[in-house]
Amino acid sequence: MIAVFKKYITEKVTLTEQEWTLIQSVCIERKLRKQQYLLQEGDVWHYNAFITKGCLRRYRIDDKGVEHILQFSVENWWAGDRDSLINGTPSKYSIDAIEDSVVILIRKEDFDMLVNRIPEFRNLVNIILEKSLIASQERIHDAISLTAEEKYLGFVERYPGLSNRVPRRMLASYLGVTPETLSRVRQVVMKK
Amino acid sequence: MIAVFKKYITEKVTLTEQEWTLIQSVCIERKLRKQQYLLQEGDVWHYNAFITKGCLRRYRIDDKGVEHILQFSVENWWAGDRDSLINGTPSKYSIDAIEDSVVILIRKEDFDMLVNRIPEFRNLVNIILEKSLIASQERIHDAISLTAEEKYLGFVERYPGLSNRVPRRMLASYLGVTPETLSRVRQVVMKK
DNA sequence: AAATAGCCTTGATATTTGTCAAGAATCATT
DNA sequence: AATGATTCTTGACAAATATCAAGGCTATTT
Structure with a gap:
């Protein structure tokens, strides 16, 4: 390895x-x-x-x-x-x-x-x-600026693949929303 | 200077x-x-x-x-x-x-x-x-974990003096809440 | 000092998100 | 394959926060 x-x-x-x-x-x-x-x-x-x-x-x-x-x-x-x-x-x-x-x-x-x-x-x-710091700043921006839906879509875009790899409740935790909210957000996104 | x-x-x-x-x-x-x-x-x-x-x-x-x-x-x-x-x-x-x-x-x-x-x-x-990165991580944690009131109190504690130096609407923006919410939060905090 | 503009607060209401509870789906173990 | 445990979803409701609007306060400019 x-x-x-x-x-x-x-x-x-x-x-x-x-x-x-x-x-x-x-x-x-x-x-x-x-x-x-x-x-x-x-x-x-x-x-x-x-x-x-x-x-x-x-x-x-x-x-x-x-x-x-x-x-x-x-x-x-x-x-x-x-x-x-x-x-x-x-x-x-x-x-x-x-x-x-x-x-x-x-x-x-x-x-x-x-x-x-x-x-x-x-x-x-x-x-x-340096890259870590730049990424952290981006995440702070997202955390203070975006809605739950925008945060979710941003994550999927930034880390393609990872959103299917981590359990949803953990993704919710990372985004700073409850699992229920993430579930509903995903439902809305699917319909689009 | x-x-x-x-x-x-x-x-x-x-x-x-x-x-x-x-x-x-x-x-x-x-x-x-x-x-x-x-x-x-x-x-x-x-x-x-x-x-x-x-x-x-x-x-x-x-x-x-x-x-x-x-x-x-x-x-x-x-x-x-x-x-x-x-x-x-x-x-x-x-x-x-x-x-x-x-x-x-x-x-x-x-x-x-x-x-x-x-x-x-x-x-x-x-x-x-290194210090900047550590501080950024702390801020991410606060952004995804805390309520508006906790964010405000955390800021005042971490940066004493600064909360009286920056306009409130800017402090609100930094914390990721509206000026109205910050105003109400402060009102509640004052009473305690 | 008066006038103006921007800022802060407050209230009423709308929207978003959280909480609680139940059922469905998924995963791991036997 | 069956069981059990966890996770995910969905619904009803509650709480937190945002939005919109108005008025008062503060500071800056004239």
């Missing part, structure tokens, strides 16, 4: 063979069964996680016990809790697998080492950060 | 005198009258902007002509449109001054040069990026 990661990396940057060997040497592959936790609320997060297979979600649970999903991560994307990682604080989030998944973990110290030793890797990481 | 920027920088990282001189040499100071644009929708953004005085807002206007504010930036914070800056695409946002303001502009090429020549500066920029 590390081949997926290698493909991802080498498509984005050109590395020497030694550099890739160095990266590979700090990669930890971990399988996750559906429903299994990668991170539980309250624990401190020490890794960067790259998904080579499957789908994960990061979410929080409010006072009333309702889940709110901040992120879905599928193959070729990253997961984790930056806040906990950087500040060393207990995580407010939980991360678990929506499908049987495989992730590659790189410990924070190792990741920092890679960033310092491989300039191309640093660039890549920076670009990912 | 550049003294404000120097103070900001030197409080965060230690620089040699030459390094600061280099930074200063690419700083462009610009005054903005209240209401004046720093960036207009459709234009390409080429800078990083640091606010030394005043308050700016970044916003979008939807099909119905309604403004949606993505960000307020006050003294000692940054403004700009990363998306346009990085991708060279026309901006979806406008940025203008809520108060008479002073900003320091650094052209993209110059900024990249600083990042490459001054390792400490690169670190600083990275930390800012």
Whole structure:
């Protein structure tokens, strides 16, 4: 499964063979069964996680016990809790697998080492950060501006395929509406 | 006003005198009258902007002509449109001054040069990026999870002072509610 | 200080979304 | 294939928020 990661990396940057060997040497592959936790609320997060297979979600649970999903991560994307990682604080989030998944973990110290030793890797990481931030801004815009229907259609357009892959109640949670509302929205959309 | 920027920088990282001189040499100071644009929708953004005085807002206007504010930036914070800056695409946002303001502009090429020549500066920029991303995640959570009242109280708590500094209709726009709703929410909160 | 314009609030009403409950459909396990 | 458990949908109703309209307040300009 590390081949997926290698493909991802080498498509984005050109590395020497030694550099890739160095990266590979700090990669930890971990399988996750559906429903299994990668991170539980309250624990401190020490890794960067790259998904080579499957789908994960990061979410929080409010006072009333309702889940709110901040992120879905599928193959070729990253997961984790930056806040906990950087500040060393207990995580407010939980991360678990929506499908049987495989992730590659790189410990924070190792990741920092890679960033310092491989300039191309640093660039890549920076670009990912920038893209994440731009995407977050877009999501904030949608959250404060759009109706439930617009949010749903926007999601389907932005992440084609994913809307059929995640359970509806989770999609509803991600969009910030109830499952019932999403169900009705979909019904209306179908008729058009 | 550049003294404000120097103070900001030197409080965060230690620089040699030459390094600061280099930074200063690419700083462009610009005054903005209240209401004046720093960036207009459709234009390409080429800078990083640091606010030394005043308050700016970044916003979008939807099909119905309604403004949606993505960000307020006050003294000692940054403004700009990363998306346009990085991708060279026309901006979806406008940025203008809520108060008479002073900003320091650094052209993209110059900024990249600083990042490459001054390792400490690169670190600083990275930390800012990380913090911005963490804050964005927090805002997404609030947007999809909280009621209007909770959003308002959260804002007041997170940005004390700012809620009295920006016009209420703009605060409402930032929170994703109408001015009328914010007005009513505040009325309820006052009584408690 | 007067005039003007924009902003904020308040009320009445409409719309959207949430809540609760029940039945149907789907999925996982045996 | 049968069972049970979860998820999804649908309906009736409740609550939250938006819309529209009017009046009062505030600030800016003259």
